[in-house]
Amino acid sequence: MFLKFKRLWKETPLKSSYDAVIIGGGLHGLAAAYFLASRHHIRDVAVVEKKFIGCGAAGRNTAIVRANQRTQENIPLYKEALDLWPILTRELDFNLMFYNCGNLNLAHSDAAMKSFRMNVATAQFHGVDSRLVDAKQCKELVPALDISDRPRFPIFGGMFHPPGGIVRHDAVVWGLAKGASKLGVHIHQGVEVTGIGVKHGKVAWVDTDKGRIQTTRVLNAAGAYSAGIAFQCLGLRLPISVLTIQAMVTQPLKPLLHHVVSSGAYHAYANQTLKGEIATGAHMDPWPNYTNQSTAHYIKHQAEAIGEMLPCLRGVKFMRIWGGLADMTPDMAPIMDGHTPVEGYYMDCGWGYFGFKSSTVTGKYMAQYMATGECPEILRPFRLKRFEEHRLMGETAALVDYTANN
Numbered sequence: 001m002f003l004k005f006k007r008l009w010k011e012t013p014l015k016s017s018y019d020a021v022i023i024g025g026g027l028h029g030l031a032a033a034y035f036l037a038s039r040h041h042i043r044d045v046a047v048v049e050k051k052f053i054g055c056g057a058a059g060r061n062t063a064i065v066r067a068n069q070r071t072q073e074n075i076p077l078y079k080e081a082l083d084l085w086p087i088l089t090r091e092l093d094f095n096l097m098f099y100n101c102g103n104l105n106l107a108h109s110d111a112a113m114k115s116f117r118m119n120v121a122t123a124q125f126h127g128v129d130s131r132l133v134d135a136k137q138c139k140e141l142v143p144a145l146d147i148s149d150r151p152r153f154p155i156f157g158g159m160f161h162p163p164g165g166i167v168r169h170d171a172v173v174w175g176l177a178k179g180a181s182k183l184g185v186h187i188h189q190g191v192e193v194t195g196i197g198v199k200h201g202k203v204a205w206v207d208t209d210k211g212r213i214q215t216t217r218v219l220n221a222a223g224a225y226s227a228g229i230a231f232q233c234l235g236l237r238l239p240i241s242v243l244t245i246q247a248m249v250t251q252p253l254k255p256l257l258h259h260v261v262s263s264g265a266y267h268a269y270a271n272q273t274l275k276g277e278i279a280t281g282a283h284m285d286p287w288p289n290y291t292n293q294s295t296a297h298y299i300k301h302q303a304e305a306i307g308e309m310l311p312c313l314r315g316v317k318f319m320r321i322w323g324g325l326a327d328m329t330p331d332m333a334p335i336m337d338g339h340t341p342v343e344g345y346y347m348d349c350g351w352g353y354f355g356f357k358s359s360t361v362t363g364k365y366m367a368q369y370m371a372t373g374e375c376p377e378i379l380r381p382f383r384l385k386r387f388e389e390h391r392l393m394g395e396t397a398a399l400v401d402y403t404a405n406n
Helices: 025-040 076-091 110-125 135-142 169-180 223-234 296-309 353-371 377-382
Strands: 019-024 045-049 104-109 131-134 156-162 184-188 193-199 202-209 210-215 218-220 240-252 260-263 267-273 278-284 318-328 335-338 344-350
Touching: 019 025, 025 045, 025 135, 025 169, 025 210, 025 353, 045 110, 076 169, 076 353, 076 377, 104 110, 104 135, 104 267, 110 156, 110 210, 135 156, 169 184, 169 353, 193 223, 218 223, 223 344, 240 296, 260 296, 278 296, 296 318, 335 353, 335 377, 344 353, 353 377
Parallel strands: 019 045, 019 218, 045 184, 104 260, 218 344
Antiparallel strands: 104 156, 131 156, 193 202, 202 210, 240 278, 240 318, 260 267, 267 278, 335 344
């Protein structure tokens, strides 16, 4: 006898008009839909997804969350995102599997320690728990680390961020879809947006391969495909390069890693999942592309890096490897804007590899923006116009070489 499982969200026919259309069935799109319905009572909303919900970056990240970013503009956003995980778990009545294990960033030089001091000071100024630790304390937190002078990059100390951790990314997709659908939001999979209609400088409709939808509000939250949609539908060029980022997991192991560990020198991070696998990643292909394929270079690099960073993992088998697309801006900060260049057109894109960490709070504030027409104060630094005004964010500015041809 086969069990028949009921889908968490309702399947509904595509209507000819909606109060708002959200392009992209990932975490940002679903979060915006949920908050539009739950906080602003705008429930006549369609989420349109070309493939299936969670098929892009939402289902390909390694689920790390933290709020120890570098800039004063970023930290409040990520802090609120961290605070939202337990709240949403209760609201959605769905276990998002938030594991508050803490994050340890390793420093391998005096310069890195000085940089961490600045990060810690900025975080503490905003009420975020972040601490500077020495090499011995790093070893106490993660006994598997080698703090001798034998490794290629000896450990000088680190930055420990207790509120951080990991969240089950697919559970967040399903939970938000369930919550939004329950409030009346329509989720349409297998629907491709082919155009956005403009009348008198305002959004008037959205064309799809399943028909035209009349609407006055559109949110472009299509992740790596946001820039392409903006250009093809509105002729708007966004300063975004799409790069492939890769990750992989080992065979299941007994518990040995009780915190997320990362190293800028090794260009790697590692965390142990609830199944016992060690998830590791951080490599990004240096050329723009739209493939999710893994590369032999990455496998070699990651095996060497993780073996040096955590020597006990040498010889452990890697079981799965995958790639995902990251939409990178020149300053490694997102674009969250509205009414540019068309009234009723909103953008939530350019997140690079920070998108999962902030997805819920971004959905909350983009929903507020769409409902009121007024940009929330917390989003103002992330306007598209900052690139024209030369007000780039300082998170990891100018690491990506962007040109109009990309």
